Amino acid sequence: MSSKLPPLSSLRVFEAAARYCSFTRASEELGMTQAAVSYQIKILEERVGTPLFLRRPRQVSLTETGERLAPVVSEAFELLRGAFAVAEDASQGLLSITTVNTFAANFLAERIGRFQFKYEDLAVRLDTSPGIIDFAREEFDLAIRAGRGNWPGLETHLLVPAEFSPMLSPELAASIGGIKQPSDLLKLPFIDPSDPWWKIWFDAMDTSSDELKCKPRSRMGTQTLEAKAAEAGQGVAILTPAFYRDSLNRGRLIQPFERVCHDGFGYWLVYPKARRNVPKIRKFRDWILLEIKEHYEREEIAITERRETDAIVY
Amino acid sequence: MSSKLPPLSSLRVFEAAARYCSFTRASEELGMTQAAVSYQIKILEERVGTPLFLRRPRQVSLTETGERLAPVVSEAFELLRGAFAVAEDASQGLLSITTVNTFAANFLAERIGRFQFKYEDLAVRLDTSPGIIDFAREEFDLAIRAGRGNWPGLETHLLVPAEFSPMLSPELAASIGGIKQPSDLLKLPFIDPSDPWWKIWFDAMDTSSDELKCKPRSRMGTQTLEAKAAEAGQGVAILTPAFYRDSLNRGRLIQPFERVCHDGFGYWLVYPKARRNVPKIRKFRDWILLEIKEHYEREEIAITERRETDAIVY
DNA sequence: ACTATGCATAAGGAGATTTAATGTATTATG
DNA sequence: CATAATACATTAAATCTCCTTATGCATAGT
Numbered sequence: 211m212s213s214k215l216p217p218l219s220s221l222r223v224f225e226a227a228a229r230y231c232s233f234t235r236a237s238e239e240l241g242m243t244q245a246a247v248s249y250q251i252k253i254l255e256e257r258v259g260t261p262l263f264l265r266r267p268r269q270v271s272l273t274e275t276g277e278r279l280a281p282v283v284s285e286a287f288e289l290l291r292g293a294f295a296v297a298e299d300a301s302q303g304l305l306s307i308t309t310v311n312t313f314a315a316n317f318l319a320e321r322i323g324r325f326q327f328k329y330e331d332l333a334v335r336l337d338t339s340p341g342i343i344d345f346a347r348e349e350f351d352l353a354i355r356a357g358r359g360n361w362p363g364l365e366t367h368l369l370v371p372a373e374f375s376p377m378l379s380p381e382l383a384a385s386i387g388g389i390k391q392p393s394d395l396l397k398l399p400f401i402d403p404s405d406p407w408w409k410i411w412f413d414a415m416d417t418s419s420d421e422l423k424c425k426p427r428s429r430m431g432t433q434t435l436e437a438k439a440a441e442a443g444q445g446v447a448i449l450t451p452a453f454y455r456d457s458l459n460r461g462r463l464i465q466p467f468e469r470v471c472h473d474g475f476g477y478w479l480v481y482p483k484a485r486r487n488v489p490k491i492r493k494f495r496d497w498i499l500l501e502i503k504e505h506y507e508r509e510e511i512a513i514t515e516r517r518e519t520d521a522i523v524y
Numbered sequence: 525m526s527s528k529l530p531p532l533s534s535l536r537v538f539e540a541a542a543r544y545c546s547f548t549r550a551s552e553e554l555g556m557t558q559a560a561v562s563y564q565i566k567i568l569e570e571r572v573g574t575p576l577f578l579r580r581p582r583q584v585s586l587t588e589t590g591e592r593l594a595p596v597v598s599e600a601f602e603l604l605r606g607a608f609a610v611a612e613d614a615s616q617g618l619l620s621i622t623t624v625n626t627f628a629a630n631f632l633a634e635r636i637g638r639f640q641f642k643y644e645d646l647a648v649r650l651d652t653s654p655g656i657i658d659f660a661r662e663e664f665d666l667a668i669r670a671g672r673g674n675w676p677g678l679e680t681h682l683l684v685p686a687e688f689s690p691m692l693s694p695e696l697a698a699s700i701g702g703i704k705q706p707s708d709l710l711k712l713p714f715i716d717p718s719d720p721w722w723k724i725w726f727d728a729m730d731t732s733s734d735e736l737k738c739k740p741r742s743r744m745g746t747q748t749l750e751a752k753a754a755e756a757g758q759g760v761a762i763l764t765p766a767f768y769r770d771s772l773n774r775g776r777l778i779q780p781f782e783r784v785c786h787d788g789f790g791y792w793l794v795y796p797k798a799r800r801n802v803p804k805i806r807k808f809r810d811w812i813l814l815e816i817k818e819h820y821e822r823e824e825i826a827i828t829e830r831r832e833t834d835a836i837v838y
Numbered sequence: 839a840c841t842a843t844g845c846a847t848a849a850g851g852a853g854a855t856t857t858a859a860t861g862t863a864t865t866a867t868g
Numbered sequence: 869c870a871t872a873a874t875a876c877a878t879t880a881a882a883t884c885t886c887c888t889t890a891t892g893c894a895t896a897g898t
Contacts, residue, residue, distance in 0.1 A: 215604055218532035234875060246856050248877060258608065259802050265660040267864045268875055273663050275615050282607035286600040290529055293596035294572065301574035301589050345848095346579045349587050374863075488573050512866095521654035533886075548844060560887050562846060580842055581895045660877095825889095840898080847892080856883070866873075 212448040216257040223250035224262065225287050228280035231271055240439035305490045306335040309354035313477050314338050315434045317370065317505075318354070325497050334489055351491055352481045359478050365486050367479040367495065368504050370452050373427045373470040374407045377454065377463045381442040389466035399445035401436050407448045411471045437463070455509055468513070530571040537564035540577065542594035545585055619804045620649040623668035627791045628652050630767035631684065631819075632668070639811050646804055659796045665805055666795045671791050672701055679800050679810065681793040683816050684766050688721045688782040691768065691777045693757040703780035706731040708772045713759035716748045721762045727787045769823055775817070782827070 216219075223246075226236035235246040241246070255262050262276035272280060303350050307453055309318060314336065326334055343353045359366045376395055386397050392415040400408070403422045412419035423435075440447040441462050449463075453469060457463040481500060485491055529535075537560075540550035547561040554561070569575050576590035586594060589684075623632060627648065640648055657667045673680045690709055697703050700711050706729040714722070717736045726733035747763055754761040755776050763777075765784060771777040793812060799805055 214538070214606060218536060221531065221604065222532060233877095234874080236853090242855090243857055244876070245647065245858080245878080249855075250814075254879090257796065258611055258615065259799075260611075261663070264663065265876065270876075275611050278614070279607055279611050282603055286603040286607075287529065289596055289600040290535065290601070293600075294530060294594055297572055297574075297589050297593050300592070301572065346575070349575070349578065484570070485573075531885090546844080556886090557888055558845070559889080561846080563886075566846085579845065584845075842897080843895085845893085848890090850889085852885105852887085854883100854885075857881085859879085859881105861878075862876085864874080865877105867871080868869100 215255055217250075220254035220257070220502040221283055222230075222287070223247050223253050224276075225280070225283045227263070227270070228272060228276060228516070229284070230418050231269055233270060252303065262263040272508070278298065297451045302488075302490055303331065304335060305352070305494060306331045307349050307352045307354065307494070308337040308339055308343055308348075308350045310340055311338050312433045312450075312453065313354050313370070316437075316450075321501055324501075325494065326421070327471070328497065329493055333386065333495070351485070351488075352494060353475060354479055356475060356477055357476055359476060361478075361480055363483060365483045366451060366481045367499060368476050369479055369498065370450065370477045371472050372450055372477065373448055373452065373472040374448050375465050375467060375470045376446050376467050377437075377449045377458075378440055378446045380443070380461055380464050381465065382443045383464060392467065395446050396421065401445040401447040401494070405448055410431060410473055411448060411469075414471050415467070417471060452505070453508060455505075455512055459512055530568055531564075534564040534568040534571070534627065535597055536601065537561050538568050538590075539594070539597045541565060541577070541584070542586055542590060543598070545583060547584060595731075616802075616804055617645065618647045618649060618652065619666070619808060620664050621659055621666045622651040622653055622662075622664045622667065622806070624654055624670050624791070625652050626670070626747045626764075626767070627668050627684070630751075635815055638815075639808065642811065643807055646807070665799070665802075666793060666808060668791060668793055670789060670791055673790060674791075675794055677797060678794045679797045681813060682790050683793055683812065684791045685786050686789040686791065687766065687786040688725065688762050688764055689781060689784045690725065690760050690771075691751075691756055691765070691781050692760045692765045694775060694778050696757045696759070697778060697780065700797055703726050706781065709760050709780075711734065715753045715759040715761040719762055720784070721787070724787055725762060725783075728785050729781070729783060759810050766819070766823065769819075769826055773826055 223236060223240060226239050227233055227247055230236050232238070233251065234244045237244040237247045248251065251263060258275070258279075260275050261273050262279065263270040265271055318336070322334060322336065324430075326332070337350070343350060345353075354369065356372065358366060360373050378389075378398065386394065389395060392412060396419070400422065409419055412422075433447075433453065436447040437449055437454060437457070439445065440449070441457060446462060450464055451458065454463055458465060479495060481491055481495075486495075537550065537554060540553050541547055541561055543577040544550050544553070547565065548558045551561045554718065565577060569577075574588070574589050575587050576593065576629060577584040578587055593630075632650070636648060636650065640646070651657075651664070656669065657664060659667075665741045669681065670686065673682060692703075692709075692712065696712060700708065703709060706726060710733070722736050723733055726736075747761075747767065751763055751771070752770060753759065755761070765779055768777055772779060791807060795805055800809075821832065
């Protein structure tokens, strides 16, 4: 199918040497010594079976064969150069992120616009899917996943620790005269009584929760629906407060107890270690870590404010 | 002017791997191990900054970027393959020879046709020029030159030793009653009395030639004209018998004495040592050496025959 | 469950490539 | 005309790339 190609390294040298008609000049462009150029040309000439350059006194010139070869080699290299320049650009121009739904809905969706505004030449593809992701197997630059952050070979940044605390609508709380102590919650319906987080939280509050039977695994990632149900006053949910600051501030949900628990899980930004310095990856990483930082700074303030308000309400 | 190219060796590997969508298959085509392919692809991916293959369970497939790159890389390599195939063919298809005039006129001209007939796909360019030739500086495959055969870096084959002996037309010989002894020649005009060969020859025959004053350097390469003059009966010339076998056989010239001298000079086939195995060079070398061999075999016979004839004439 | 297939990785080494130093030839210069 | 400057060739030694061997891991097929 294909006659064997000459050594490719010698071709690159030939291309440059032919352009300049000078081994010395070519060696400068290629960042090597003149001796190396001379050597490579010799290799190529031996391979082709005929001289490619005529050694004139103070310059070399192409032989007939060299003259025919040079433009084709140049063209081929131009093709490659073009293709790779585009490929590198293109690969830098699209940032594809896969994220678990909870994080997308409660944090990323409302902020990603700012990222796109800041980096206008960077298109963002946002994919929402659960489960783990194998970067060797799927075309994503970044992933946001829930877990403990122990993924080998991947760079990880904790975005939001999966803290949790019971939440409910103010109306539901008022229906039983307010929530004064943890056991009050047990008078109300639970939106997902099987969530293991309940036990952890009640244990931390030294309150028995035997009547709830927990599932073995937490179901992080489905908080969005539970939150909607809680807002609608259908019961008490155990949620990650950081994701619902807005609802709390607007009074659509209340978090009756400051106490948050957490089980070591969290939402992580992950990507292959080897790609940590790819520009678009760096851009997103730096941006989101700053957003997170600011978010928590504002949350500090919000909590203090609510505490004061709550003191009035209850 | 040009963004740097990725390592070219990795491109060749990529091209094959993309064609097969299989590292193993590619490694077979390329004659290397699967590990080597894997390594090269990794290099390239790191260089481009993005994966080019998705590692699916039992096969790899191209990523979007890989998909865009593959056809361009293939095209570039196809270009190169084509160009070099042609160049190699072309460089094999034209044999260019530079030769000194004497040899061309007296030996090569009448035989080169047979070479061209034997190798019809080989065009021959015959250049007649004196002086030395620098293969690094001029586009010739072969040269035929007069000298002592001591050219460093060049492969040399002695074609015809520059032997010499006086020759003249039979008519001129008859005009003084035949040539019985060397001194008889001195009674006749010399076509080029300054040729240093005269002295060597007369010395070898123990005959004084003081009346001739020789130039310091022989003038090999201009024999053709002297021979013509001798045939026309204008005088005695000192010539290389091997070149005038035909004239001798036809009786247009006679060589009165068997004794030939030589001064170490000769006609040589020369070419760069490094190119000794280039097919067209090998073809010509083998062909001409055989022609020479046959020429001398026939000359042996001719000399014997002439000797018998001469015995009758004189 | 077991085998076969396909890719990844690590270590080691052969060979290719590059450099540094030097030589040769030619042109330019004082 | 001698000298300096330019450009390429050549050599040996150092370096580094690339390849192989050996091994591991995951998946698909039996």
